[in-house]
Structures are given as structure tokens and as C-alpha cells.
Amino acid sequence: MSKRTAKERYCLGIESSADDFSVGISTFNGMTLANVIDAYVPEEGGIHPREAARHHAAVADKVLESALKESGIKPQGLSVIAFSQGPGLGPSLRTGATVARALSSYLKIPLVGVNHCVAHIEIGKLKTGTKNPLALYVSGGNTIVTAFDAGRYRVFGETLDIALGNCLDVFAREAHLHQKPGLPFGAVVERLAQSGKQLVRLPYTVKGMDVSLSGLLTAAVTALKKGECTIEDMCYSLQETAFSMVTEVTERALAHTGREEVLLTGGVAANKRLQSMITSVAEEHNARFEVVPTEFAIDNGAMIAWTGVLAYKHGIATEIERSQVRLRWRLEEVEIPWME
Amino acid sequence: MKRSVLIKKGAEANLYLANWHGRKVVLKKRLPKKYRPRALDEQIRTYRTIHEPQLMHEAKKAGVPTPIVFLVDKAKATIIMQYIHGKQVKQLLNEMSQNERQSICFRIGESVGKLHKYGIVHGDLTTSNLIQNPTGRVFFLDFGLGDKTKELEARGVDLHLMKRALQSTHYAHAEECFENAIRGYSTVLGSETSENVLDKIGQIERRGRYVAERKEKGLMTVN
Numbered sequence: 405m406s407k408r409t410a411k412e413r414y415c416l417g418i419e420s421s422a423d424d425f426s427v428g429i430s431t432f433n434g435m436t437l438a439n440v441i442d443a444y445v446p447e448e449g450g451i452h453p454r455e456a457a458r459h460h461a462a463v464a465d466k467v468l469e470s471a472l473k474e475s476g477i478k479p480q481g482l483s484v485i486a487f488s489q490g491p492g493l494g495p496s497l498r499t500g501a502t503v504a505r506a507l508s509s510y511l512k513i514p515l516v517g518v519n520h521c522v523a524h525i526e527i528g529k530l531k532t533g534t535k536n537p538l539a540l541y542v543s544g545g546n547t548i549v550t551a552f553d554a555g556r557y558r559v560f561g562e563t564l565d566i567a568l569g570n571c572l573d574v575f576a577r578e579a580h581l582h583q584k585p586g587l588p589f590g591a592v593v594e595r596l597a598q599s600g601k602q603l604v605r606l607p608y609t610v611k612g613m614d615v616s617l618s619g620l621l622t623a624a625v626t627a628l629k630k631g632e633c634t635i636e637d638m639c640y641s642l643q644e645t646a647f648s649m650v651t652e653v654t655e656r657a658l659a660h661t662g663r664e665e666v667l668l669t670g671g672v673a674a675n676k677r678l679q680s681m682i683t684s685v686a687e688e689h690n691a692r693f694e695v696v697p698t699e700f701a702i703d704n705g706a707m708i709a710w711t712g713v714l715a716y717k718h719g720i721a722t723e724i725e726r727s728q729v730r731l732r733w734r735l736e737e738v739e740i741p742w743m744e
Numbered sequence: 745m746k747r748s749v750l751i752k753k754g755a756e757a758n759l760y761l762a763n764w765h766g767r768k769v770v771l772k773k774r775l776p777k778k779y780r781p782r783a784l785d786e787q788i789r790t791y792r793t794i795h796e797p798q799l800m801h802e803a804k805k806a807g808v809p810t811p812i813v814f815l816v817d818k819a820k821a822t823i824i825m826q827y828i829h830g831k832q833v834k835q836l837l838n839e840m841s842q843n844e845r846q847s848i849c850f851r852i853g854e855s856v857g858k859l860h861k862y863g864i865v866h867g868d869l870t871t872s873n874l875i876q877n878p879t880g881r882v883f884f885l886d887f888g889l890g891d892k893t894k895e896l897e898a899r900g901v902d903l904h905l906m907k908r909a910l911q912s913t914h915y916a917h918a919e920e921c922f923e924n925a926i927r928g929y930s931t932v933l934g935s936e937t938s939e940n941v942l943d944k945i946g947q948i949e950r951r952g953r954y955v956a957e958r959k960e961k962g963l964m965t966v967n
Binding site: 553554556558559560564603605608610611612613614644645648651652655656657658659660680681682684685688689736 | 753754755756777778779780781783784787788867868869870872889901905908909911912913915948
């Protein structure tokens with residue numbers, strides 16, 4: 405770790421929008437000093453918002469403590485507290501927000517509410533060195549093709565129904581696959597897909613720069629349950645079809661915006677097959693391809709801390725009275741003063 | 745077909761300007777995509793190559809200007825069509841006076857109304873797919889993602905995509921443009937149908953990206 409000066413300032417970020425509770429600590433010039441993630445893994449079914457929130461509340465002090473310990477910084481040494489204010493699941497978000505408000509009041513330091521989607525893009529840019537990319541942000545809750553223009557991240561394409569990660573997760577659950585800590589459903593499907601050979605015909609739905617994934621999911625689950633193919637072939641077909649769709653809209657947005665960098669970010673960014681598809685279109689359009697490192701691809705506190713730094717440096721702070729969570733806070737609603 | 749010049753390297757197809765039996769034409773060639781499996785790639789390209797000229801032809805019957813199709817080569821996934829002299833609405837819209845902008849959006853809305861009334865959805869209503877010729881007529885291009893349907897859902901998605909395209913590319917005028925397009929749309933489809941389509945757009949926009957909320961509203965249909 406490089407030597408720190410007494411003047412250096414730190415932001416602690418809390419991420420709790422879905423199934424992960426995470427605390428990250430970032431210096432004001434973008435060095436990540438800690439990024440501790442504790443995942444809630446449901447025994448069965450999907451994320452139950454109340455159960456997830458209960459998990460977050462139970463692990464909050466432990467995660468906070470290990471992040472501080474990892475960074476070697478005392479609470480009194482912090483300058484700003486940032487938290488994921490939305491979008492996400494209400495109970496989960498509220499748990500993180502409560503911790504953030506308490507810290508900010510106790511330490512008498514400013515609070516900054518951060519948009520979760522903006523944070524995924526900003527950490528991607530920070531860790532890959534991209535400046536003004538076209539970003540494909542794919543996770544359990546979001547599927548967005550975006551680029552910065554005139555003060556905001558403009559959404560060029562997105563899903564009309566369910567998110568890409570959600571499509572893979574629900575399929576995996578319906579197929580009775582099992583996930584473990586460190587091996588989420590996406591990774592399980594990816595592994596099985598590698599042994600798939602036969603491409604099953606599934607609905608391919610691209611509408612403009614948007615995609616629709618719910619019909620594909622239903623068709624994949626139905627075909628599998630009817631025993632029309634092996635699980636490997638269906639994982640392969642589902643991935644190939646869904647990823648081809650998001651790659652097609654990414655290429656459309658790339659041709660439309662003419663950006664020179666493509667950034668893949670969010671939890672599904674860890675998938676090697678998706679990486680290779682996006683690499684292919686980036687090369688085709690002479691753009692540089694970058695993917696966020698896995699530790700920062702999934703939901704994490706470091707991205708919230710770093711985005712909190714960017715916002716705070718540009719005069720943005722959130723008063724406690726106005727710090728209520730925003731479940732459906734859209735990416736393009738957020739003003740981004742640090743990009744001009 | 746000598747001296748064909750690449751005029752646009754699009755995401756889906758390359759466009760070449762060429763001379764074909766003395767006519768100035770555009771060759772639209774859907775190139776194979778390396779990223780997707782060959783079977784899927786061929787299926788998509790062939791389908792769109794056949795489908796697009798059919799919809800362009802139908803659009804003319806609906807009273808909406810589209811380029812004339814001269815030749816469809818299924819094996820090469822190529823369409824040869826009339827070259828439309830003019831400018832993309834994408835390039836024009838931000839530079840126009842407010843009056844001109846309101847008028848062109850109204851007329852675009854009318855044309856979308858004609859398509860929908862006839863049973864066509866365009867599927868990719870961005871301003872780069874609209875060309876205004878010197879006489880002021882707006883041609884509709886790129887029907888590759890279109891469909892023949894009168895379903896409210898499809899109409900709603902079509903206009904939702906148009907709204908989103910305006911918001912991402914013409915953010916300063918998006919609201920005004922969309923309002924005028926809807927005014928034009930209503931004159932063709934009547935106020936009741938357009939109200940229904942507007943309601944549908946609202947529903948599409950509210951459609952959650954979060955599984956918990958969708959489940960509460962009974963919008964999840966996975967068994």
C-alpha cells in the first residue's frame with residue numbers, strides 16, 4: 405500500500421440495494437482501500453426483500469468493522485459517508501440508508517446518496533481507465549446501454565421487462581440448479597453452457613435498441629421441462645440467444661454514438677462468453693473493449709464510495725431529511741457534473 | 745454493379761451507394777455477425793432480409809413514403825432499393841425553428857398513425873431512420889425490426905421506442921417533439937385509440953425491472 409499523507413481524505417460507501425451488503429472505502433483520488441461484501445444466499449427461491457434486509461441488518465456491524473480494519477482507517481478519519489439510495493429493493497436499501505445516516509450523524513460528516521447504476525459505471529471507468537465509454541451495464545436488476553452526453557448518462561437501450569441477470573437466475577432456479585457463495589447462478593449456467601452443443605431455437609426479441617427477455621425465459625423453461633433438450637444445451641442456447649440480443653443492441657448504440665470505448669460492467673460482466681461477444685463488436689467498430697474486474701462487477705461498496713467522492717467533490721451532499729431511498733431512480737435522472 | 749461505395753457501416757447492415765441499370769440505388773447488405781452462432785445468425789439475417797421489403801411495400805399501401813425495392817437476394821442477405829435524396833431527420837431536428845420542428849414531428853406522427861392503422865409497427869423509430877427529401881416528404885427506412893400487427897402492446901412499444909430515441913438524442917426538444925407526434929398520430933387513429941396507446945406506453949414505462957415488485961403486481965408469468 406502506498407504511503408498516505410495526513411491530509412488524505414476518505415469516503416466510506418454502503419451498498420445494500422439487493423442481496424449483497426457491502427462496505428467500501430475509497431480515497432479522494434480513487435484508491436480503493438477496502439471492499440468487503442457479504443452476500444445473502446436464499447435457501448430456496450429468489451431474493452425475499454424482507455429476508456435480504458434482515459440479513460443486511462444482521463451483518464452490517466461486522467462488515468463495517470472489517471472494512472475499517474482492512475483500510476486501517478479510524479471512523480474519525482472519514483470525511484464523507486455515501487450510500488446506495490436507489491434503484492433497488494425497498495427493505496434492502498432502507499437498511500443500508502439507516503446505517504449511513506447513523507454514521508453520518510454520529511461522526512458529523514456529510515452524507516451523499518448515490519445512484520446505484522451511476523456507481524456501476526463510475527467504478528468501471530475508474531478500474532479500466534476508460535474516459536467516455538459506451539457502457540453495457542448488465543446485472544440482476546438492470547440491463548442498460550448508456551453513454552454520457554450533455555450532463556447525464558443517456559439511456560440508449562434497455563430491457564423492456566426483466567434484466568439479463570434475472571433471466572439467468574430465474575432459469576437456473578426453475579431448472580433446479582444450485583448456487584453457492586462464490587458460485588452464483590450466472591456462473592453455474594455459464595459452466596454448463598460450455599458443454600452445450602445443440603442450439604435450441606428460442607425467441608429472439610430486439611425492439612429498436614431495447615430487448616425483451618421474458619418470452620425467452622418462459623420458452624427456455626418450458627422446453628427444458630418438456631424434456632426437449634439437455635440442461636447443458638439449454639444453458640448454451642439461453643446464453644447464446646440472450647447475449648446475442650444484448651450484443652446486437654450494444655452494437656446499434658455503438659454505431660449510433662460512435663464512441664471509441666466500450667465498457668462492460670455489472671454482475672453479468674463476469675461472464676466470459678458475453679465478454680467475447682462484446683469484444684467482437686468493439687473490434688468491428690474500432691473501439692477499445694474494457695471489462696470491470698469481477699470484484700467490482702458485482703454489487704459492492706467501493707463503487708458507492710468512489711461515486712460518493714465524485715459527487716462530494718462537485719458540491720453534492722444529501723441532507724438527512726432528503727435521504728429517503730428511491731426505488732425506481734432512473735439513471736438518466738441523475739446530473740453528472742464531474743464529466744464536463 | 746461496379747463502383748459501389750460504402751456510405752454507412754451500420755450496426756446491422758452495410759449500405760452501399762451503387763449504379764444499377766442506370767439508377768442510383770442503395771445496396772443494403774446484412775453481414776454475418778461473428779459473435780453469434782452461425783445457425784442463429786443466418787436465421788436472423790434471412791428473416792429480416794425477406795421481411796423488410798415486404799413491410800416497406802405494405803407501408804406504401806398505408807400511404808407512408810418508403811424507398812422502392814428493386815431486388816431481394818435472400819442468399820446474400822442483400823436488398824437493392826431506391827436512393828432517397830435528402831437529409832436524416834436526426835441531423836435536421838435540433839437545427840430547425842420551433843415551427844418547423846413542430847410541423848415535421850406532427851407529420852411523422854401522422855405517418856406512424858397510418859402505419860399502425862394499416863397494421864404495421866416499425867420497430868425502430870429513431871430519427872436516423874427518417875429522411876426528409878427536398879420537397880419535404882419524410883421517408884421511413886429500416887423496417888428490419890418491424891412487424892405486422894394491430895396489437896395495442898406492439899403499438900405502445902413502437903411509440904415508447906420513439907419517445908426514448910427522442911430523449912436520448914434530442915433531449916432538449918424531446919417532450920415538444922413527442923407531443924406533436926402524438927397530435928399527428930391522433931388525427932389518424934382518433935383520440936380514443938391514441939389515448940389507449942398512451943396508457944399502454946405508461947404501463948410499459950412502469951413495468952418493473954425488479955422481480956419483487958413485478959411479482960406483487962402479478963406480472964411474472966414463469967411456471
